[in-house]
Amino acid sequence: MAPDLKNAGTWQLMVDSNQxxxxxxxxxxxxWWAARGREAGVKNDAELRDWMRDEHGITGYAQYAVSWEMFGYPEFMLRHADELIDGQYAKHPELRPIADALLAWAEATDGVAIQMRKGYVSLHSPRRKFAQVTRANNTSVDVLLRLAVAPGGRVEAAKVREGDFFDRKVRLKSVDDMDGELFGLLERALAENS
Incomplete structure (x- = not known):
């Protein structure tokens, strides 16, 4: 059974946060900023970023809010949570039960917020992201963890960029791979990041 994602966050949270x-x-x-940008003759995102930084000292995520308002939102940012998860597993429906089971755990666990993205699902504690659910390939789903544990057994080292804290993963090939050990690791990651 698919989880109820009515409380799952989407890109709208990022839009609101940037605004x-x-x-x-x-x-x-x-x-106000979009109107000023139009008055200044800003024609594209690069000009907008330069204008906001050089003339007004506004940088980073705050610029995205104005850019999206002036030049449009990426299509995936306008999708609902159900549409995002459906898109992730549309070509791999056999993997969807794994994602659904992980989302059901997240919905049932106190202190966990679900953030839907185009290609993955983030699980957040009240403090920060502690896990990510990603379709790894055509046959498996990875649970990436922000967790201080040495690789071994089911926990593998994940290749990440320097400074990325999600360097541990558990690979799941079926719902049968979801057991007490996996949920214990998720609970430990939640606790370490709360």
Missing amino acids: ELLLRKSGHDVH
């Missing part, structure tokens, strides 16, 4: 950041940094909302 709030812009307002805190500048004292003006996204609509």
Whole structure:
């Protein structure tokens, strides 16, 4: 049975967060900035970023809010949680029960928030992200963990960029791979990152 994702976060949380950041940094909302950008003749994202940085000192995520308002949102950012998870497993329906079981665990566990993305699902504690559910290939799903544990047994080292804390993973090939050990690792990662 598919989990109920009505409380799962989507990209809208990032949009809202970036808009709030812009307002805190500048004292003006996204609509004010978009109007000023149009008045200044800004024609594309690169010009907007330069104009906001060089003339107004606004950088980073706060710029995204204005860019999306002026030039449009990427299509995937407008999707609901169910649409995002459906898209991730559309060509691999045999792997969907693994993702559904992980999401059901997350929904039932106190202190876990689900963030849907185009290609993966993030699991967050009140403090920060502690796990990521990703279709690894055509036959398996990886649970990437922010966890201080040495590789061994089911826990594998994950290849990551320097500075990426999600360097441990558990690979799942079926719902039969989901057992007390996996859920214990998820609970430990949640505790370490809360």
